[in-house]
Amino acid sequence: MNTSTDRMITRIKSIYLYIKQKGTVTTTELVDEFGITQRTVQRDLNVLEYNHLVHSPTRGKWSITSKKVKAS
Incomplete structure (x- = not known):
């Protein structure tokens, strides 16, 4: 992957x-x-x-969902 993609993935994680x-x-x-x-x-x-992985119960606020994730 290129550097900008790696940065984006790292930031999202x-x-x-x-x-x-x-x-x-x-x-x-x-x-x-x-x-x-x-x-x-x-x-x-x-x-x-x-x-x-996330949802917005009210506008501008974010929480994670119950979806199982393996974060390494």
Whole structure:
């Protein structure tokens, strides 16, 4: 894989693990924590949501789903 793809995968994994640790987070909290733009956070959350790993119970707040994941 190329470097930008590796960075994206690492960032998405980090976002998932952060949400898992915190329980529920806001999009703004993710922007502040990871130092990336709101648009980038939204794209990463879309990937996680598409794979049924996170959901948004209310607008702008995110939690993980009950889907089993092996994170290495």
